[in-house]
Amino acid sequence: MGEMGKVVEVADELAQPVVIGPDAYISAEFAKAERDKLWRSHWLQAGRTEDIPNVGDYITYDIADDSVIITRADDGTIRAFHNVCPHRGRKLIDTPAGQRNARGNKTNIVCGFHGWTFNREGKCTFIEHQDDWNGVLTEDRTSLGKVAVGEWGGFLWVNIDSNAGPLREYLEPAATMLDPFKLENMRCRWRKWVIFECNWKVAMEAFCETYHVPGTHPEFMEFGQFRGWGRNQGKHSNIGYDAPKGQEEDAAKLRLGTGDPRLSTAEMQNFTWENANTNTTRTLVDVANRLADELPEGTPAPDVSKYWLTTARAVDEARGVVWPVVDPQHTAQSGTSWQIFPNQQIGHAVNNMLCYQARPYGDNPDMCIFEGAVYELYPESEAPATDWEYTKPEDWPPVLQQDFQNMTAVQKGMKNAHWRGAQPNPYMERTVASLHYNLAKVIGMGGPKKIES
Ligand code: FES
Numbered sequence: 001m002g003e004m005g006k007v008v009e010v011a012d013e014l015a016q017p018v019v020i021g022p023d024a025y026i027s028a029e030f031a032k033a034e035r036d037k038l039w040r041s042h043w044l045q046a047g048r049t050e051d052i053p054n055v056g057d058y059i060t061y062d063i064a065d066d067s068v069i070i071t072r073a074d075d076g077t078i079r080a081f082h083n084v085c086p087h088r089g090r091k092l093i094d095t096p097a098g099q100r101n102a103r104g105n106k107t108n109i110v111c112g113f114h115g116w117t118f119n120r121e122g123k124c125t126f127i128e129h130q131d132d133w134n135g136v137l138t139e140d141r142t143s144l145g146k147v148a149v150g151e152w153g154g155f156l157w158v159n160i161d162s163n164a165g166p167l168r169e170y171l172e173p174a175a176t177m178l179d180p181f182k183l184e185n186m187r188c189r190w191r192k193w194v195i196f197e198c199n200w201k202v203a204m205e206a207f208c209e210t211y212h213v214p215g216t217h218p219e220f221m222e223f224g225q226f227r228g229w230g231r232n233q234g235k236h237s238n239i240g241y242d243a244p245k246g247q248e249e250d251a252a253k254l255r256l257g258t259g260d261p262r263l264s265t266a267e268m269q270n271f272t273w274e275n276a277n278t279n280t281t282r283t284l285v286d287v288a289n290r291l292a293d294e295l296p297e298g299t300p301a302p303d304v305s306k307y308w309l310t311t312a313r314a315v316d317e318a319r320g321v322v323w324p325v326v327d328p329q330h331t332a333q334s335g336t337s338w339q340i341f342p343n344q345q346i347g348h349a350v351n352n353m354l355c356y357q358a359r360p361y362g363d364n365p366d367m368c369i370f371e372g373a374v375y376e377l378y379p380e381s382e383a384p385a386t387d388w389e390y391t392k393p394e395d396w397p398p399v400l401q402q403d404f405q406n407m408t409a410v411q412k413g414m415k416n417a418h419w420r421g422a423q424p425n426p427y428m429e430r431t432v433a434s435l436h437y438n439l440a441k442v443i444g445m446g447g448p449k450k451i452e453s
């Protein structure tokens with residue numbers, strides 16, 4: 001029987017059909033193992049560099065039972081500390097009610113319980129009646145615990161394990177594949193978060209494959225059918241579309257559609273802008289809407305695509321927004337998005353990106369904090385000021401609501417008697433198997449098992 005098969009030992013074997021048992025999604029024991037072995041020893045995306053531009057700016061980041069303070073120190077470097085007071089364990093910086101995280105600027109962090117005070121280097125600078133300890137309160141006993149922190153792609157990454165290996169090495173090959181897209185130059189257009197009744201992996205897996213598009217987003221099928229792939233990339237994975245013959249990879253990525261390509265491009269762009277508000281920009285939409293006026297009837301699809309992208313690039317350049325130039329072959333290999341292990345998805349393009357993240361909600365395997373953020377290139381200093389908005393599922397863009405409806409239903413379904421585990425599509429959903437393959441290596445439980453015929 002399939003579910004009795006052997007655990008997959010090498011990533012290549014993920015191309016074979018596998019089954020992933022329910023425990024990874026619903027067991028409290030599994031969630032606890034994740035806290036101890038995954039969340040406390042892996043690099044996690046915790047914010048954007050532009051969230052803390054000035055000395056003293058800080059944000060907090062909560063992950064399972066842990067909380068981290070990320071701040072810009074006096075020398076301009078970024079530091080991260082455990083958000084807990086060494087005295088008697090009060091969380092140092094509270095998350096304001098209803099907010100995703102705390103954010104502000106501080107010269108000193110003063111504990112609200114007995115007033116111990118810490119500078120931006122995490123050193124304790126004030127202890128009331130310190131003499132009472134007879135001199136044993138060494139710097140080591142009173143400083144804030146250090147958390148490893150790094151920057152890549154304009155994101156701030158933390159690792160609770162202060163002896164973590166280099167961030168860059170951890171992110172490969174994703175970092176090298178995504179560098180040409182210059183994600184660090186993008187700024188947020190919107191960012192929303194919500195608490196869902198599903199495991200964090202159920203949430204991530206709702207967005208890491210294109211196999212669900214016909215079933216969940218049937219409207220998109222009008223814009224043409226493309227075959228999507230998923231690939232294991234070491235710890236990480238990526239997805240993309242196979243380009244139809246004769247079309248540029250960029251066009252496959254943007255799913256140009258069928259019929260008069262001038263009109264279908266505009267329809268697709270307007271639909272995406274209005275119903276997803278991601279994966280495109282105002283410039284791309286506006287230029288798509290001019291195609292029927294500016295190009296003769298009968299212009300072949302590849303030419304429409306080329307004219308559209310070249311014109312949009314020029315329109316943006318005129319307002320000081322310069323898209324990086326990426327080699328088409330590199331674009332093809334990079335696909336449409338990357339799943340950075342364990343819980344970050346980056347849907348990249350030369351002028352915008354869409355990121356999803358999901359984290360456990362405390363120690364409850366049936367709940368998660370889900371976040372979506374859309375970025376694009378703006379003219380210098382014209383980026384809007386955004387913050388995380390708690391947004392009820394019904395107030396997200398309609399296309400995302402379609403995905404959300406699956407998430408809680410999957411969590412419920414997985415608890416059904418006799419459900420024997422997930423059987424992801426070996427070609428289109430290999431990213432699901434890849435996540436569990438890597439997770440099992442980290443926590444020593446679960447993992448995809450080969451379905452033996
Ligand atoms: S717990 Fe922080 S000063 Fe006492």
Ligand SMILES: [Fe+2]
Pocket residue numbers: 206207212216217403
């Ligand atoms: Fe979707």
